[in-house]
Amino acid sequence: MIVQCCVCKKIRRGPEGSATWSLAAKEDLGPGVSHGYCPKCADKALAQIRNAQGKSVRIPK
Numbered sequence: 348m349i350v351q352c353c354v355c356k357k358i359r360r361g362p363e364g365s366a367t368w369s370l371a372a373k374e375d376l377g378p379g380v381s382h383g384y385c386p387k388c389a390d391k392a393l394a395q396i397r398n399a400q401g402k403s404v405r406i407p408k
C-alpha cells in the first residue's frame with residue numbers, strides 16, 4: 348500500500364515506524380494510493396486544528 352501525503356505530495360517508502368518520505372515520480376503512483384499525512388504535515392495539521400479550536404470552538408470537558 349502506497350501512502351501519499353496530501354499536503355506535500357511525498358510518498359511513504361518502507362515499513363511503518365521506519366518509513367521514509369520522499370517526493371515520488373508520477374509513474375510510481377498506481378491506483379492503490381491512499382492519502383494521509385507525513386509526520387511533518389501531521390504535526391502542522393494538528394497544530395492548526397488545535398489553533399482553530401482554541402479560537403472558535405470551545406470543547407466541553
Ligand SMILES: [Zn+2]
Nearest residue numbers: 352355385388
Ligand atoms: Zn507532508
